[in-house]
Amino acid sequence: MSFKKPNFGEDKVSFFICNQGGMKVNSSSFILLILLFVATFAFGQAVDVPLTEVKFRRGGDVTKSGANCYQLTEDRRWSSGAIWYPAPINLAKNFEMEVDLMLGCNDKGADGIVFIFSPELKIGYAGEGMGFAGLYPSLGVEFDTHQNHHLGDPPQDHIAVLSDGQTNHRYDLAGPIAIKQDLEDCQNHRIKVVWKANEKELLISLDGNNIIGLQKNIVADVFLGKPEVYWGFSSATGGGHNIHKICFEKLTFEALPIPNTFSAKKRKAIEKGDITSLDNVLFRSGSATLKKESDEELTKLVDLLKANPDHHLSIYGHTDAVGNEQTNAELSQKRAESIVDFLIKKGIDPTRLSAKGMGENYPIANNDNAAGRLKNRRVEIYLYRPIP
Numbered sequence: 001m002s003f004k005k006p007n008f009g010e011d012k013v014s015f016f017i018c019n020q021g022g023m024k025v026n027s028s029s030f031i032l033l034i035l036l037f038v039a040t041f042a043f044g045q046a047v048d049v050p051l052t053e054v055k056f057r058r059g060g061d062v063t064k065s066g067a068n069c070y071q072l073t074e075d076r077r078w079s080s081g082a083i084w085y086p087a088p089i090n091l092a093k094n095f096e097m098e099v100d101l102m103l104g105c106n107d108k109g110a111d112g113i114v115f116i117f118s119p120e121l122k123i124g125y126a127g128e129g130m131g132f133a134g135l136y137p138s139l140g141v142e143f144d145t146h147q148n149h150h151l152g153d154p155p156q157d158h159i160a161v162l163s164d165g166q167t168n169h170r171y172d173l174a175g176p177i178a179i180k181q182d183l184e185d186c187q188n189h190r191i192k193v194v195w196k197a198n199e200k201e202l203l204i205s206l207d208g209n210n211i212i213g214l215q216k217n218i219v220a221d222v223f224l225g226k227p228e229v230y231w232g233f234s235s236a237t238g239g240g241h242n243i244h245k246i247c248f249e250k251l252t253f254e255a256l257p258i259p260n261t262f263s264a265k266k267r268k269a270i271e272k273g274d275i276t277s278l279d280n281v282l283f284r285s286g287s288a289t290l291k292k293e294s295d296e297e298l299t300k301l302v303d304l305l306k307a308n309p310d311h312h313l314s315i316y317g318h319t320d321a322v323g324n325e326q327t328n329a330e331l332s333q334k335r336a337e338s339i340v341d342f343l344i345k346k347g348i349d350p351t352r353l354s355a356k357g358m359g360e361n362y363p364i365a366n367n368d369n370a371a372g373r374l375k376n377r378r379v380e381i382y383l384y385r386p387i388p
């Protein structure tokens with residue numbers, strides 16, 4: 001069986017705590033949320049997350065199959081799906097999650113489900129990779145129902161703790177533990193994942209019995225010292241198949257705010273080297289002083305530059321054709337430099353940044369009307385990896 005990279009789409013996300021928008025709550029539940037929020041910060045403890053409020057991010061073939069239930073794969077070859085909690089968590093705090101897994105109705109189907117911690121909302125290779133293979137860095141707990149001899153899989157359905165998108169059992173952090181019963185029995189199997197931050201202990205139980213555990217400084221040893229990770233499930237079929245479903249039962253943790261980042265589509269375009277206009281980057285009239293409203297978009301740019309540390313960025317300032325050509329050229333140069341200054345203040349190395357004023361010479365719309373002039377007054381960016 002070979003690897004196949006699935007398509008991972010994105011849903012709009014709204015979230016109950018720390019959401020930056022889109023939350024609709026009545027006043028009593030709002031007070032409850034405030035209390036939860038205060039409790040979280042007062043005691044630094046994990047809190048129960050009301051499942052009905054969570055809008056998971058879904059990718060691939062995932063469909064909703066009940067109030068808190070999702071079908072991850074279809075019962076066919078080469079189906080895959082992943083589901084992610086929309087906000088990151090901090091592994092310096094406790095985490096607990098209970099879920100029912102349904103791994104299909106055909107013994108020796110394929111391939112299984114993986115619970116994942118990952119710093120990025122990504123999906124790995126499908127088939128035997130179960131949407132986990134290739135995710136670096138990462139930690140996964142696999143519920144594997146298909147024997148792949150070359151990966152060292154036991155013949156029975158099995159559970160193992162894996163890291164860095166590596167599904168070969170030679171490199172397991174724990175396991176594989178062969179399960180005596182067949183997990184592909186059309187039944188729900190209750191899984192509990194517990195992370196005890198102080199003890200640095202990961203415990204997984206299956207149907208009420210502790211099945212596998214790990215004591216490890218996951219933050220230092222797996223996540224390169226960065227404690228903020230997302231969590232979710234991935235799943236796949238390959239040459240063999242089964243339906244895979246999950247139903248969330250209980251979530252207990254403290255979620256962090258949803259980060260301020262470009263949409264996946266825009267990020268992909270920028271990272272591929274497309275010249276891209278920044279949105280809502282605004283200057284005072286006739287001046288190079290950035291308006292406060294620009295911070296949001298420029299913070300996304302900081303995040304992108306930090307995520308691509310070996311890339312440089314060229315910033316191009318453009319004006320409309322109103323006024324003197326020479327003045328416009330100078331203004332566009334100063335505006336591009338203002339953005340460089342903003343990025344430097346946020347910790348980006350100045351040697352990675354360059355500013356160029358293009359003046360009024362590269363319009364993208366008609367300068368004869370206000371809407372066209374608005375489009376022409378713009379800042380463009382070009383992200384590239386310099387030739388060493």
Ligand SMILES: [Ca+2]
Binds near residue numbers: 107145156183184
């Ligand atoms: Ca089985």
Ligand SMILES: [Ca+2]
Binds near residue numbers: 128144146147
């Ligand atoms: Ca397998």
